[in-house]
Amino acid sequence: MSKGKIEIEREKCKGCHLCVAFCPNQCIQVSKEINSKGYYPAEFKPEEAKEGKDGCSGCCICATMCPDLAIEVYRG
Incomplete structure (x- = not known):
């Protein structure tokens, strides 16, 4: 069951995708649309929890790895 959720500021993200690589539950994906900076x-991916997968645990690894401070983690 999902215990957390994250919000990623699209315009702050430069597309390094470290959060994608380090998310233990694979709840983050690369967008198919570019932001204003061209990234x-x-x-x-909130639908992960709906498909019977663990979903976001609120572990904060993604936010810790983000060099742009573009990720906010919410638990609860």
């Missing part, structure tokens, strides 16, 4: 930002 493909990361985006949260």
